[in-house]
Each structure stands twice: as structure tokens, then as C-alpha cells.
Amino acid sequence: MEAETTPTGTDTDGSRPALAAVRRGEGPPVVLAHGFTQTGRLWGPMAEDLSVDHLVVAVDLPGHGDSRGVRADLVTGAELLGDAGGRGAYVGYSMGARYCLHLALARPDLVTCLVLVSGTAGIDDEAERTARRLADERLADELDPPAGGPDPLPLGAFLDRWLAQPLFAGLPPAAAGTGERLRNDPVGLAWSLRLAGTGTQRPLWSDVGGLAMPVVVVTGARDTKFSALGRRLAAAIGANARHAVVPDAGHAPHLERPGDVADLVRRAVERSAGRSHGSPAT
Numbered sequence: 001m002e003a004e005t006t007p008t009g010t011d012t013d014g015s016r017p018a019l020a021a022v023r024r025g026e027g028p029p030v031v032l033a034h035g036f037t038q039t040g041r042l043w044g045p046m047a048e049d050l051s052v053d054h055l056v057v058a059v060d061l062p063g064h065g066d067s068r069g070v071r072a073d074l075v076t077g078a079e080l081l082g083d084a085g086g087r088g089a090y091v092g093y094s095m096g097a098r099y100c101l102h103l104a105l106a107r108p109d110l111v112t113c114l115v116l117v118s119g120t121a122g123i124d125d126e127a128e129r130t131a132r133r134l135a136d137e138r139l140a141d142e143l144d145p146p147a148g149g150p151d152p153l154p155l156g157a158f159l160d161r162w163l164a165q166p167l168f169a170g171l172p173p174a175a176a177g178t179g180e181r182l183r184n185d186p187v188g189l190a191w192s193l194r195l196a197g198t199g200t201q202r203p204l205w206s207d208v209g210g211l212a213m214p215v216v217v218v219t220g221a222r223d224t225k226f227s228a229l230g231r232r233l234a235a236a237i238g239a240n241a242r243h244a245v246v247p248d249a250g251h252a253p254h255l256e257r258p259g260d261v262a263d264l265v266r267r268a269v270e271r272s273a274g275r276s277h278g279s280p281a282t
Contacts, residue, residue, distance in 0.1 A: 020066035021059045021083040025051030028269050029088030032058045033081055033096030035118075035252075037162055037189060039065030042177040046258035059084045061099060063192030068185040072201060073195040078102035082110045089269045091115040093254060095192075098122075098201060104215075105207055113214040114224035115265050118226045118251050121233055122203035133199025144190035151221055155186045167251040170222055175255040210239045214271045215241040220249030220256065 022040055031049055032043050040058030050056050060067040062077045071081055077222025081090075082103050087110050092100030104111040105218040123129040142153040159181050168176070194200075215237050227245060234243035246253035246260050254261040 007243065017062075017067075017070040017072070017080060019059050019061065019070060019080050021057050021084045023055060023057050025054055025056050027054040029057060029086065030265060031081070031085030031088050031090045032056065033061060033090065033092040033099050034058075034064070035094035035096055036192060037159060037181050037184060038093075038177065039180055039183060040043075041065070044175060044177070044255055044258055046254045046262045046265075049259060053266075054269070055088075057085050057088070061096060061192070062196065063188035063190075064184055067189035068223070070188075071191050071195060074098060074102050074201055075106070075180040077196055078106060082107050084109065087112065089115065091117065091263065091265055091271065092119060093117040093252070094119060095196065099196075101204060101208070103150055104211055104213065105204065108211070108213060111213055113268045114211070115216045115218060115268050116230075117218045117234070117254055117261065118220070118223065118230075119148045119217070120198070120226070120229045121204075121205045121236065122201040123198060124203050124205065129199050129201075129203075131199070133197060133271070136193040136197035136199055140190035140193040143193075152186060155182060155184065155189075158186070161263050167223065170220075170250040171252050171254060172250075172256070175252075177255075181202045193271065205232075205236050208233065211237050212240065214268055216268045217241060218242045218253060218261060218264055219243070219245055220221040220251060220253040221245050221247050222250040223253075225253060259270075 032047060034040055034042055040060045043058060047056050047058060059081055062070040062072040076096040078099050081099050090100040090111050100114060101116060104114050123132060143158060145152055159178060163176055217230040217234045219227040230243050234241040244264050246257050249256040
């Protein structure tokens with residue numbers, strides 16, 4: 001099946017916005033929710049692999065890609081993600097994992113299984129959460145300065161600095177997709193930080209035990225911070241959750257080891273359908 005693009009709307013006229021999405025393949029639906037500064041076209045070989053035997057719905061999240069004009073916080077953005085993806089398996093990376101987690105809690109009828117890649121249920125400590133929110137607002141102001149402020153930082157310079165973080169140290173330049181990231185609108189990214197940054201999120205650790213669908217929490221072995229968060233998240237969810245550690249990968253295991261993560265998604269989909277998926281992830 002050829003890729004089909006769903007157009008986006010905006011919320012500037014007061015109507016309910018729609019998120020853009022690209023659909024390809026046939027089979028059980030798998031909805032992909034990307035990370036900050038990415039787009040739905042930045043899943044690389046993993047999405048190609050899954051589209052062989054799944055309908056892959058790659059969504060542009062609020063403020064990103066062809067959804068650049070949509071302004072939404074995590075709660076509203078999760079509703080819009082569910083509108084765009086419909087019922088299926090949801091796979092979220094980093095920021096996208098937080099959107100997917102909100103959707104699974106609010107609309108479990110839409111989420112047959114959940115794969116959270118390098119995600120978190122939020123920052124517990126209120127002071128730390130406030131500090132993160134203020135830091136994200138400062139980043140947003142670099143991309144979209146207030147009236148009378150300095151000139152905006154060019155998007156290319158912002159992305160160079162973003163990808164230079166230690167989190168992405170093992171990410172090959174070819175897999176980083178800088179060219180696709182440059183399709184983003186700086187103002188859209190700024191509003192994503194302001195409305196849906198990690199510091200805006202209410203901690204969900206006490207809520208996730210209510211999730212009943214199969215959940216796989218995926219982290220890279222080199223990403224010790226998020227591997228610790230992943231262990232905690234899987235434990236908080238309970239017996240229906242597993243923590244899968246991808247060897248020789250950092251914060252973006254789906255880009256560094258796409259075949260390994262595609263296999264984990266397939267097993268999660270099969271598990272949700274009641275079929276055998278082989279040995280458990282470790």
C-alpha cells in the first residue's frame with residue numbers, strides 16, 4: 001500500500017484541530033508518536049520494517065511537521081493523537097511516549113498495546129519539575145522570542161545544540177534526520193516546549209498501575225538515566241508490563257537498532273492479540 005497523508009487543521013479558528021499523519025502498509029494498526037524536534041517521517045528503517053505486515057500510522061504531533069499550527073498540551077494532544085491514530089498499538093518515543101501514556105490512561109479502549117521508548121511518567125519533585133518547565137520556556141523563547149526580545153536563534157543552530165546533548169552521543173548523523181527536523185517551524189517547536197514539555201506534565205506514577213493492556217518499556221543500554229526510569233515505570237505498571245533493554249543503544253534505540261525495536265513492537269502486537277511471541281524481553 002502506498003503512503004497516504006492525512007492533512008492537518010489548526011486550532012486558530014476555534015475548531016477542533018486534526019493532526020497530520022502518514023499511513024502505509026496493511027495489517028494490524030501501529031501508531032507512531034515521535035520525539036521533540038522530529039516528525040512522523042523520522043522513524044527510519046523501523047517504520048519500513050513494520051509496514052511490511054502492519055498498517056503504520058506515523059503522526060505529526062502538535063507543533064511539529066505538518067501539524068506545526070496545532071497548539072495543544074499533553075492532555076489535549078493525547079486526545080488528538082487518538083483521533084488521528086484510531087484503535088491500535090501505540091508506540092511513542094520520548095515526548096511521544098508521554099503523549100501515548102496520557103492517551104492510554106484516558107482512552108484505554110483505543111490502545112491495544114503500548115510501547116514506550118525512552119519515556120517517563122513525569123518528574124516527581126515539584127521544585128525539579130518547576131526548574132525543568134522554566135528551562136524549557138527559556139529554550140522556547142530562543143526559538144520564538146517575546147516582543148522586543150533578541151532575534152530568534154536559527155533552527156539549524158538550535159538543532160545542532162539539541163543533538164549535541166550526551167543523550168544522543170551514539171546516534172549516527174545519518175540516523176539523526178537533521179534535514180527532516182529542519183522542516184519544523186521554530187514557533188511550533190516553541191509552543192510544544194511551552195505546552196507539552198516534561199516540566200508541564202503532572203506526574204503519572206500513581207496512575208499507571210491502572211493500565212491493563214500489554215506494555216513494553218524500551219530503553220537503550222547506554223542510556224542509564226532512562227533505563228532506571230524504565231525499570232521503575234514497568235514496575236509501577238505491574239505484571240502486564242515488561243522492560244526491554246536494547247544492547248549497544250542510547251536514548252534513541254529505534255534509530256540506532258531499528259530491527260531490535262521493530263521486533264519488540266511485533267511481539268507486543270502479537271501478545272495483545274493473544275498469540276505467542278517467543279521469549280520475553282529482558
